[in-house]
């Protein structure tokens with residue numbers, strides 16, 4: 001295609017949302033009109049399914065759950081029994097956050113809460129992390145810290161950074177299920193740190209969970225400072241606009257009403273049952289074309305704005321946990337999904353973009369362009385050019401260079417990174433994922449594959465308990481295979497070996513003798 005034809009294609013396919021001032025350009029995806037005609041019946045069904053979902057259908061059929069994240073930003077759409085709790089929860093969060101910021105809710109040991117420690121994982125962390133990076137002020141009223149793993153060194157790092165400020169730290173513990181081990185461990189470690197400093201943990205702790213969960217029970221038993229509900233009909237990866245994301249955001253000074261309204265406006269735009277007039281449908285069409293409806297190409301997310309750095313990580317869960325499915329809705333083996341990765345431009349141009357330009361063509365890029373460079377004027381770093389002009393030049397240049405070499409791309413353009421545009425971006429991708437899932441006939445709202453890893457981890461911890469008991473109660477030393485036999489798992493020699501190696505490294509009462517390069521020579525004894 002020559003430049004003129006491309007310019008025409010750009011205009012033919014350009015989507016612009018006037019209220020949000022958001023552009024979507026899929027002209028650099030090389031699909032042809034017949035594909036759009038061919039997909040039309042699938043899209044018609046997808047639009048209908050989406051209407052039913054928003055109307056309260058049990059769209060997550062495997063778990064027999066409704067899917068209600070759209071109701072969070074437009075409670076009028078929600079079934080009556082949910083409308084009230086959505087609105088009341090938002091009011092309660094705002095009242096609580098205002099009182100914390102003013103100091104009328106304060107810790108017993110300090111005049112005001114100064115810091116937030118957010119403990120949670122997956123959908124209970126990624127949204128708050130993304131929004132904090134994108135929208136919090138340089139010096140927010142309350143600084144936020146995240147604990148999203150069960151890594152002891154990571155936990156220590158956060159606690160060491162907080163140190164004396166632990167006395168004025170508000171701890172938000174988020175878990176929809178209330179039983180996720182990483183989050184439970186983080187909570188116990190933090191509670192221990194509070195006790196070591198003689199601080200009262202419950203008066204610093206806020207729970208966000210589904211009523212009736214284990215965490216809810218604990219919160220009631222210990223009398224924590226507050227609890228806000230997570231709703232059963234909200235999935236973790238679409239929970240940013242529930243208590244999960246809103247509480248932390250308000251405490252950092254983010255205008256969450258604007259976040260919600262940006263999402264609501266985007267929801268309205270993506271409800272339109274017309275491919276060309278619906279930005280989420282255009283995205284789903286582009287993804288379908290890129291990967292032949294089978295996820296054959298990876299989605300590389302390249303925002304040219306530092307504050308959007310975590311968008312790709314956020315989208316990784318939203319897209320991959322929603323679409324990465326073994327079976328379709330009819331039970332056929334399909335192994336669906338789209339892999340997502342990325343950081344930011346132009347930084348990544350000095351890292352992996354070399355491969356994108358010249359290497360294996362197994363991806364399509366999504367550029368996110370922000371028109372406003374910064375608040376206030378810019379100096380010229382070269383005659384007639386600012387740093388922002390360079391950033392823009394690098395984006396346009398990379399888009400062009402990729403296209404020339406048969407690498408397709410999508411470009412989303414927003415005027416600035418603010419609560420409305422961030423809300424709109426989240427809503428845009430939520431809907432695109434929902435529509436794409438309909439196109440490829442998978443359930444976007446469950447995650448059965450995650451359970452396998454959790455079960456395997458639980459059985460390894462059970463084996464570890466048996467290994468430790470065997471070492472303590474039987475006269476050693478023993479070879480690894482003997483130890484596996486004693487603890488009743490003769491076939492799990494490698495697992496036993498890995499357990500004792502880890503225990504030994506952490507001074508857990510075990511000595512290992514022998515040649516580390518030849519594990520079968522190792523002898524295990526207690527010490």
Ligand SMILES: O=P(O)(O)OC[C@H]1O[C@H](O)[C@H](O)[C@@H](O)[C@@H]1O
Nearest residue numbers: 122123124175176177180236450
């Ligand atoms: O919020 P929680 O119940 O603690 O769950 C946290 C995360 O854990 C699981 O592994 C799920 O796959 C995620 O979708 C979820 O967001």
